Amino acid sequence: MSAAVDARQAGQRVEEVLDRLAATGDREVCAAAEELVRVLMDFYGAGLARVVDGVGEAALAPLLDDELVASLLALHHLNPEDVHTRIARALEAAADPLEPLGFDEATGVLTLRPRAAGGGCGCGSAADGAGRSVEDALACFAPEVTRVELAPAEPPQPALLQISTRPVTPAPVR
Structure with missing residues (x-):
């Protein structure tokens, strides 16, 4: 079983690494790192597109509830x-x-x-x-x-109070 991966945290981590490289001031290294990320994204996106095409929408449907799968599909514009x-x-x-x-x-x-x-x-x-x-x-x-x-919450609607006549109870027979 694969280790749990949080897509948002992974994206933040990539941004942090790119920011650290940018902070060094070496523009060539920063540009190379950004290109590497783009090439890998294109590579994995193309592979994922083939998987999606191969399994079809019906087989993909149960996987759409998984946050990691959903985020990868959305990232590559493949979510049906x-x-x-x-x-x-x-x-x-x-x-x-x-x-x-x-x-x-x-x-x-x-x-x-x-x-x-x-x-x-x-x-x-x-x-x-x-x-x-x-x-x-x-x-x-x-x-x-x-x-x-x-948007502001709608105020709660008051409960509907039903008022009716009291049922008539027959007088006790003596």
């Missing part, structure tokens, strides 16, 4: 699902009480709102702590999302 489906998958994976209101494909901005919970105050405090897990899931499933904006 549309962005809205992948956003929904990310929100489900994050298991946070947020619902999508809209996604602007031109700007990459996703607008979310805390889901109304029965008896909640509408203050959104649960959604405040949800941000990081949502961002991590979106980075894996829908990297097209470049920014998340939270």
Whole structure:
């Protein structure tokens, strides 16, 4: 079994290494490192594209829930699902009480709102702590999302109170 790999952490690590090389001031070394990353990305992307073509969409479907597989497919523009489906998958994976209101494909901005919970105050405090897990899931499933904006929660709707007449009870027979 392979070791667990976090796609976001791996990407951050590559950025850190490239930044360290850039900090040395040696432009040739930095350019060579960036070219190496591009060549490897192209190489692995081409191989992954062949795998996706070979197994077909039906065999690929069960793998789309895996964050690492989903992020690799998204990185190489190979995920067969549309962005809205992948956003929904990310929100489900994050298991946070947020619902999508809209996604602007031109700007990459996703607008979310805390889901109304029965008896909640509408203050959104649960959604405040949800941000990081949502961002991590979106980075894996829908990297097209470049920014998340939270809309205010809708105030909870009052419970419907049913009032009816009291049932008539017959007088006891004596």
